Amino acid sequence: TDQYAVFGNPINHSKSPAIHRQFAEQTGQDLHYAKQLVAEDEFVKTVQAFFAQGGKGLNVTIPFKVEAFGFAQELTPRAQRAGAVNVLALQTDGKILGDNTDGIGMVHDMHNLDWEIQGKRVLILGAGGAVRGILQPLLAEHPIQVVIANRTLSKAEELVAEFHDLGDVKASSFEQLAGEKFDLIINGTSTSLSGDLPPLPADLLNPNAYCYDLMYGAEPTVFLKWALENGAAKIADGLGMLVGQAAEAFYLWRHIRPEVVPVITALRRQLS
Ligand code: ATR
Structure with missing residues (x-):
């Protein structure tokens, strides 16, 4: 055996x-x-x-x-x-x-859920190890653009420098998200663990937008509750x-x- x-x-x-x-x-x-x-x-x-x-x-x-x-x-x-x-x-x-199979695990989960990534404008919250792990498989799906928003802007900028050869990737602070619209938001911060939420503008989602949390639990995470309250068409956690x-x-x-x-x-x- x-x-x-x-x-x-x-x-x-x-x-x-x-x-x-x-x-x-x-x-x-x-x-x-x-x-x-x-x-x-x-x-x-x-x-x-x-x-x-x-x-x-x-x-x-x-x-x-x-x-x-x-x-x-x-x-x-x-x-x-x-x-x-x-x-x-x-x-x-x-x-x-x-x-590293974390990113392909997420992409396959989105395929199973019938979530299209190709041609979509994607926002990633966070710029830590979890986000670094998903960027290459995500960009391989040909989103139109990926914006990485992080509390510490310099960490998002470092990821952009490392991954921009794979697609259109851009760094942002949370404040700079005002007025932006996205088709898919992925929460890669560790805030779900503490029940916190990054400061997000209320009108971030395009019609028919999807929200995904890399964390999972018995209850929807704080981010997924925010998503439902702010017009997300579909949500999923990281199970x-x-x-x-x-x-x-x-x-x-x-x-x-x-x-x-x-x-x-x-x-x-x-x-x-
Ligand atoms: P992991 O391996 O889970 O990605 P990490 O590398 O420590 O853990 O990254 C945690 C991420 O969650 C970071 O993007 C962190 O933001 P900073 O880079 O500014 O530290 C983010 N994060 C953690 N707590 C947060 C909070 N209260 N508000 C916003 N972002 C938070």
């Missing part, structure tokens, strides 16, 4: 073992997937021990994604762009490949992205694509 695991700190509430168990069952794959709490200063040591003992692949979560980026011997282009790795995979040549990133990791490891919808449905039921 091939061994897989997710490493993080904290790790107790990780849904990854439940997700991958369902994928394995669906696809008839013989594998074991564990979760492991790793001490902050023992990431590399623990990863080395895992692969030395015959482990085949890892998911990596907070706070180790940048360290995993440094550890990987080869990187996919999207991981290179993200500067962070959430999947490590042992390859046939013995080398460890690092990938589908979580399952989507896992599906892409599963594909990298097992070369077989699991069905995400039944897994999202099962997780959603457990949340409430």
Whole structure:
């Protein structure tokens, strides 16, 4: 039985073992997937021990994604762009490949929801690690423009400098959003955790606009409540992205694509 695991700190509430168990069952794959709490200063040591003992692949979560980026011997282009790795995979040549499947997980979730990205004007709130992880797969969908608005403007400007070769990307403060209109807003700030909301003008949304939060929970996030109150046609939280990133990791490891919808449905039921 091939061994897989997710490493993080904290790790107790990780849904990854439940997700991958369902994928394995669906696809008839013989594998074991564990979760492991790793001490902050023992990431590399623990990863080395895992692969030395015959482990085949890892998911990596907070706070180790940048360290995993440094550890990987080869990187996919999207991981290179993200500067962070959430999947490590042992390859046939013995080398460890690092990938970042967060962004493609989000894009696939939007496809599943029938949300068009191509030709749309997109606003991203936030400019931290989560946003860096989604920019390349998002821009690959050919939105007409992506505006990155952040409390600290310089961080948005840094992302623009790094990603502008992939499409029309522009930085903004929250104040500068006054009078702007968008078809899709993605909340990539960590404000949902604290129940806060960035200061947003009320009239940001075009008719038929969609709002997506990278965070998820039993209740709509503060941002998604704002979206409904301000005319969003559709909203979604990041539960589908979580399952989507896992599906892409599963594909990298097992070369077989699991069905995400039944897994999202099962997780959603457990949340409430
Ligand atoms: P993550 O890895 O989740 O992206 P991060 O890299 O710390 O975490 O980024 C958090 C993001 O949420 C940043 O864009 C941050 O804005 P700053 O760059 O100005 O710090 C944003 N954020 C956090 N709290 C916020 C708040 N109360 N209002 C607005 N933005 C906030």
